[in-house]
Amino acid sequence: MSQMIATLGLGALFENPRASLAKLSKAVLLPLVGLLVFLFIWEVGAKSINTSLGVFPGPKAVYEQSVNLINEHRAERTREQEFYDRQEERNAKKLAKNPDAEVKIRPYTGAPTFFDQIGTSLITVMSGFILASLIAIPGGIMIGLNQQLYSALNPLIQLFKPISPLAWLPLVTMVVSAVYVSDDPMFAKSFITSLITVSLCSLWPTLLNTAVGVSSISKDLQNVSQVLRLSWMTHIIKIVLPSSIPMMFTGLRLSLGIAWMVLIAAEMLAQNPGLGKFVWDEFQNGSSQSLSRIMVAVLVIGLIGFLLDRCMLLLQRKVSWDKNAVTR
Amino acid sequence: MSIPPNHLELTKVEIEFPTPHGPFKALQDVNLTINKGEFVSLIGHSGCGKSTVLNIVAGLYQATAGGVLLDGKEVNAPGPERAVVFQNHSLLPWLTAYENVELAVKQVFGKSKTKAEMRDWIIHNLSLVHMEHAMHKRPDEISGGMKQRVGIARALAMEPTVLLMDEPFGALDALTRAHLQDSLMEIQKELNNTVIMITHDVDEAVLLSDRIVMMTNGPAATVGEILSIDLPRPRNRIQLADDAQYNHYRHEVLSFLYEKQRKPVDAEEAKETAVTEKKLAQELHSSSSEEKTKSAEAAA
Numbered sequence: 001m002s003q004m005i006a007t008l009g010l011g012a013l014f015e016n017p018r019a020s021l022a023k024l025s026k027a028v029l030l031p032l033v034g035l036l037v038f039l040f041i042w043e044v045g046a047k048s049i050n051t052s053l054g055v056f057p058g059p060k061a062v063y064e065q066s067v068n069l070i071n072e073h074r075a076e077r078t079r080e081q082e083f084y085d086r087q088e089e090r091n092a093k094k095l096a097k098n099p100d101a102e103v104k105i106r107p108y109t110g111a112p113t114f115f116d117q118i119g120t121s122l123i124t125v126m127s128g129f130i131l132a133s134l135i136a137i138p139g140g141i142m143i144g145l146n147q148q149l150y151s152a153l154n155p156l157i158q159l160f161k162p163i164s165p166l167a168w169l170p171l172v173t174m175v176v177s178a179v180y181v182s183d184d185p186m187f188a189k190s191f192i193t194s195l196i197t198v199s200l201c202s203l204w205p206t207l208l209n210t211a212v213g214v215s216s217i218s219k220d221l222q223n224v225s226q227v228l229r230l231s232w233m234t235h236i237i238k239i240v241l242p243s244s245i246p247m248m249f250t251g252l253r254l255s256l257g258i259a260w261m262v263l264i265a266a267e268m269l270a271q272n273p274g275l276g277k278f279v280w281d282e283f284q285n286g287s288s289q290s291l292s293r294i295m296v297a298v299l300v301i302g303l304i305g306f307l308l309d310r311c312m313l314l315l316q317r318k319v320s321w322d323k324n325a326v327t328r
Numbered sequence: 329m330s331i332p333p334n335h336l337e338l339t340k341v342e343i344e345f346p347t348p349h350g351p352f353k354a355l356q357d358v359n360l361t362i363n364k365g366e367f368v369s370l371i372g373h374s375g376c377g378k379s380t381v382l383n384i385v386a387g388l389y390q391a392t393a394g395g396v397l398l399d400g401k402e403v404n405a406p407g408p409e410r411a412v413v414f415q416n417h418s419l420l421p422w423l424t425a426y427e428n429v430e431l432a433v434k435q436v437f438g439k440s441k442t443k444a445e446m447r448d449w450i451i452h453n454l455s456l457v458h459m460e461h462a463m464h465k466r467p468d469e470i471s472g473g474m475k476q477r478v479g480i481a482r483a484l485a486m487e488p489t490v491l492l493m494d495e496p497f498g499a500l501d502a503l504t505r506a507h508l509q510d511s512l513m514e515i516q517k518e519l520n521n522t523v524i525m526i527t528h529d530v531d532e533a534v535l536l537s538d539r540i541v542m543m544t545n546g547p548a549a550t551v552g553e554i555l556s557i558d559l560p561r562p563r564n565r566i567q568l569a570d571d572a573q574y575n576h577y578r579h580e581v582l583s584f585l586y587e588k589q590r591k592p593v594d595a596e597e598a599k600e601t602a603v604t605e606k607k608l609a610q611e612l613h614s615s616s617s618e619e620k621t622k623s624a625e626a627a628a
């Protein structure tokens with residue numbers, strides 16, 4: 001917890017009760033001023049933009065919609081609970097009349113709420129990111145260790161790295177539909193499509209940074225390893241991995257950022273469940289509240305992106321020996 | 329003596345580094361024979377190729393011609409029996425002082441010592457260099473001199489047949505340096521390992537060495553002169569300060585460096601070395617005047 005506070009930049013408030021005013025203002029006051037100025041400009045600016053769906057939502061409208069979305073979520077949950085309660089009641093009655101009666105419980109099929117979509121997106125982005133890391137970290141180590149391999153693969157990496165997720169998406173969708181056929185799929189096709197698209201786009205920074213980290217191990221440390229005659233495995237574990245961890249994390253943080261951005265785009269385009277789909281649905285919906293609801297989603301996307309990055313930072317602090325490299 | 333000669337033998341060692349402007353011949357025709365248990369210092373101007381000689385003996389560099397024999401076997405790869413104290417300590421920054429030494433000890437004694445024995449051995453070596461109080465600190469938490477000391481402990485802990493040291497005491501203050509020089513003499517007497525040490529410090533070279541190998545300036549540097557130091561051991565720095573023989577050796581080395589191998593002053597390096605050169609030149613001057621006063625005293 002304390003670490004969390006520190007990372008969020010509030011550490012100055014807690015670590016020293018007599019924290020100087022300058023420190024306090026830097027940690028709390030200035031960000032607050034920034035926020036207020038932003039809200040003011042937003043409020044003023046929003047009023048002067050008229051869209052076909054009405055005035056652009058200001059902070060107040062957005063706040064109202066976020067309360068709305070929370071209420072809708074609660075209502076949906078109650079409805080779901082009631083649905084299951086009703087079924088159980090009916091089944092209990094049936095069984096009371098005839099103990100041999102066959103009873104079944106049908107699943108609830110209400111529309112996913114805003115928060116369900118957030119959950120789906122988070123699960124998808126983490127799965128995609130983990131898959132990407134599982135490929136990129138060992139791959140990066142291999143490429144970093146072997147100059148020939150690096151020379152062979154570098155053009156390909158440079159070619160694939162800048163590809164937009166939107167370009168991959170149709171291909172991935174078609175391939176997944178063709179290849180991923182099973183009667184009782186463990187995962188939804190849409191999930192697999194999003195997952196692969198996210199992985200494809202986000203593995204490059206980790207791959208490249210790990211490779212650079214591994215290949216730039218100082219000559220001195222390599223000499224130490226040679227003089228000690230460390231075995232290949234020990235060399236990797238004791239020398240290569242620790243010394244490339246800072247670079248690796250730089251890559252991982254970039255990758256996670258990209259993964260999150262790519263996921264939202266993929267969900268919008270492919271109508272895969274998640275926050276992106278929520279935005280798209282609201283856009284198609286076109287009610288007077290749509291813009292405010294999209295704005296809520298936009299802010300939440302930003303907030304989650306920020307929190308994901310902070311989580312990586314915490315992880316880096318835990319794992320990395322180089323505490324100085326983790327300043328931002 | 330029962331010790332067989334030709335323990336370590338460098339024969340016609342030559343090395344060329346590939347550079348963008350064609351090959352650069354750093355060493356040429358380096359011949360040197362070192363006996364078991366001998367303490368040899370390498371001295372020479374900056375950039376002449378001392379580290380390169382050491383790296384070739386360590387097996388980290390391959391000579392382009394000639395070669396190195398250790399106890400009759402050709403050296404062509406690095407190994408823990410030729411431990412190196414690197415010029416810039418080269419500790420693993422993510423390990424504590426203890427763990428840095430542990431890595432080496434596990435590698436060398438992993439099969440022959442028990443866990444407890446290894447622990448004691450690590451602590452013993454760290455206390456030889458007076459680092460036991462900070463052994464659980466990481467390199468970025470200790471001073472440059474302390475890092476150097478851990479580097480020395482790591483090398484000593486490997487119980488090498490040949491100990492290769494590249495300016496091991498360069499980063500130390502005078503007091504710690506004197507202390508470590510004394511420890512090194514004791515350790516070396518006890519373990520009787522062969523030591524090759526690079527130094528810029530003339531006093532250090534004379535105090536510690538059995539022989540001082542003076543290298544000519546590069547490129548294509550080679551062994552210029554070899555000076556045998558026949559001073560009885562154990563040596564005491566305070567007694568030696570007034571010893572005529574000691575001062576004679578000192579003078580020999582200084583005059584090799586600053587008269588015979590005087591660096592052609594090129595603009596760039598002049599800046600870099602001006603300060604030390606001036607200091608050393610003064611020293612040379614004072615040492616010869618000391619000798620003069622001494623001979624004057626003797627005459628009187």
Ligand SMILES: Nc1ncnc2c1ncn2[C@@H]1O[C@H](COP(=O)(O)OP(=O)(O)OP(=O)(O)O)[C@@H](O)[C@H]1O
Nearest residue numbers: 345346352354373374375376377378379380381546
């Ligand atoms: N890997 C290398 N590639 C190219 N040139 C090199 C290499 N290593 C050393 N040299 C050159 O060889 C010469 C000798 O270098 P070396 O490091 O052995 O000097 P040194 O005597 O140890 O100097 P110092 O006292 O400053 O440590 C230098 O001119 C250096 O530029």
Ligand SMILES: [Mg+2]
Nearest residue numbers: 378379415494
């Ligand atoms: Mg050197």
